[in-house]
Amino acid sequence: MLEFPMIPDSFLQRLNDYRSVIDNELLSLLDNHEPAYLYDPVRYVFSGKGKRLRPILVLLVAKSFGTPRKTAMPAALAVEILHNFSLVHDDIMDRDDVRHGLPTVHLKWDESAAILAGDALFALAHIELTKLGKYSLDCIRIFNEATIKLCEGQALDKAFEEINVVSLDEYLNMVSLKTGALISLCCQIGGIVGNTTSEKNAELSNFGRFIGQAFQIQDDLLEIFSTSKKMGKSLGSDVLTSKKTYLTCKAIKSNHRTWNQLLEDVSGQNMEQDVLPKLRKYFIDTGIAGSAKKDINNLVSQAKLCLENINSDGDDLLHFVNLIMSRKN
Amino acid sequence: MLEFPMIPDSFLQRLNDYRSVIDNELLSLLDNHEPAYLYDPVRYVFSGKGKRLRPILVLLVAKSFGTPRKTAMPAALAVEILHNFSLVHDDIMDRDDVRHGLPTVHLKWDESAAILAGDALFALAHIELTKLGKYSLDCIRIFNEATIKLCEGQALDKAFEEINVVSLDEYLNMVSLKTGALISLCCQIGGIVGNTTSEKNAELSNFGRFIGQAFQIQDDLLEIFSTSKKMGKSLGSDVLTSKKTYLTCKAIKSNHRTWNQLLEDVSGQNMEQDVLPKLRKYFIDTGIAGSAKKDINNLVSQAKLCLENINSDGDDLLHFVNLIMSRKN
Helix, strand or coil: CCCCCCCCHHHHHHHHHHHHHHHHHHHHCCCCCCCHHHHHHHHHHHHCCCCCHHHHHHHHHHHHCCCCHHHHHHHHHHHHHHHHHHHHHHHHHHCCCEECCEECHHHHCCHHHHHHHHHHHHHHHHHHHCCCHHHHHHHHHHHHHHHHHHHHHHHHHHHHCCCCCCCHHHHHHHHHHHHHHHHHHHHHHHHHHCCCCHHHHHHHHHHHHHHHHHHHHHHHHHHHHCCHHHHCCCCCHHHHCCCCCHHHHHHHHHHHHHHHHHHHHHCCCCHHHHHHHHHHHHHHHCCHHHHHHHHHHHHHHHHHHHHHHHCCCCHHHHHHHHHHHCCCC | CCCCCCCCHHHHHHHHHHHHHHHHHHHHCCCCCCCHHHHHHHHHHHHCCCCCHHHHHHHHHHHHCCCCHHHHHHHHHHHHHHHHHHHHHHHHHHCCCEECCEECHHHHCCHHHHHHHHHHHHHHHHHHHCCCHHHHHHHHHHHHHHHHHHHHHHHHHHHHCCCCCCCHHHHHHHHHHHHHHHHHHHHHHHHHHCCCCHHHHHHHHHHHHHHHHHHHHHHHHHHHHCCHHHHCCCCCHHHHCCCCCHHHHHHHHHHHHHHHHHHHHHCCCCHHHHHHHHHHHHHHHCCHHHHHHHHHHHHHHHHHHHHHHHCCCCHHHHHHHHHHHCCCC
8 A cells, every 4th residue: 555665585484483483372371271251262362363563573672682582472472462452342342343354252252251351361461471570570560551541542532432523633642542552562562671771762662652653544544445355354334433533533624514425425335335435535536545645654754763763773673664564454 | 147256446447547548549549630531430430438348458468467558558559459440340241230339330431431441440450569669570470360360250150140050169169269369369469568478478368268258158148138228239139140149059959949939939029128038038947048157157267277377466367357257238
């Protein structure tokens, strides 16, 4: 969707290796645990085809400061577990049916099982963090500060559903809490187990925040311009419910009459065949899609500036940015 | 309901002081936080008339090893926050309407607000635990192990709803996870900030487990023999839904025909005026209520034996046991 430099095959191969190690570690955490009502949903969460971008980011940041994969692994697992805990609970709140190509937990079991699985995941993440020796306490502190931001972001997201007009700044603040805080946490926690200075860690935190915002705006674009097969979830629903996205905030601000008219026109039509093509045309014709891409590029440039200030062995992180920004799902 | 020795007024006064300090600390944690969709429910949770028994237990255990209240306070707050987090989520799962005399969070706001408030509470509890200096990491480790037991207990409780016959042993195992683990955690965490030995902490853990089981069986009795005004919640519902209690497990085992017949007879009748009196008579006539009291007394005796082995300044803990075991709500 956006044009970014080529990514070396050797880097992609390493990411695949990381991913399969992370998958194995996640599943082995929960072997033979009972009762089934709790652990079947928990194991199920990790059987989905997650991209594991967040734990990979932790490992890459730690590696850029010379810290081996094995040392950083509990931190990487903790953020992936946190991410999945928040997805399981968010899916209940947002009544989402599909995640990573599978029925969501509350749909496959029930709401109680999903609430409980999320809670247990959160505790499991902390147990991983206690395995980081002298780094544990610092990691636990920022881990929970980030979790609170995540909750604040999700709360704003829900509160925005009740409001007609949300400014782009309000939306971006929500996104920086809901998505930016977690990506920022990945970078900071990688920095802590990488034993870096607090100045460099502050820069890593900014880097993560920029990438996180770019990632979310890109997600809002993909929600309209990708296909549900590629994304492994149904598309377009955010726009038609009262959920705010970068695109809808811009559309309401620039011309709320034509936007509301469009929503009225497509109401009840088939999503993939009718609604999405009309939305795509609207966002392209109004320049909103173009301005989203421009904002993403700006955020990515700012993120790359942060990397220059960190001065670590940052090639991998550059490749990582280019990779996630050229994703199609 | 049960006869226990008199409790000195000076001790009761100290507990009141503890309670008001804990209440103030809990409310001050959350002053001026936004967004309202997240923090109004969180503040609301602490505005209820909780008895604060768990944080008081932490403070008493720590004090019995000479650790001042101020030092132990973050640990005490953390367990109270954990307890409330689990209540908020359990109330969604169990569809309970009233808690501490107030409408439950999911009823007053909505389910999303309740899920989110619980999640934020869990993170806040951890932030308290990071304030315990050299004791933080040990506390965080057992705190999360206990949380996982809590989840396992709640999962068994939900799974038991789908099963007709649950043995008393299975029920007591569930109770030891769901209630025992948290009370055990209070004792252990008090021991850790009391800088005690691991042997004494193991004994504290057993003490907590016995008290926790006794507390839960007592809760099952109060659910039938107390009044909803005293309890600040509706009574009897556990028995009429398929939820298992000490009393129903015993009733099914001793004579499942007369028990099922009784349930059929009272179906649709007024809870306070008709159902509860009939259930009370049944449990008294069959000796089930008497055997519950006997089991409580045995568990309390075992708990008191643990205290003797710990050999700390344990008078307060004895008073505490006598106090909670003579509670009417």
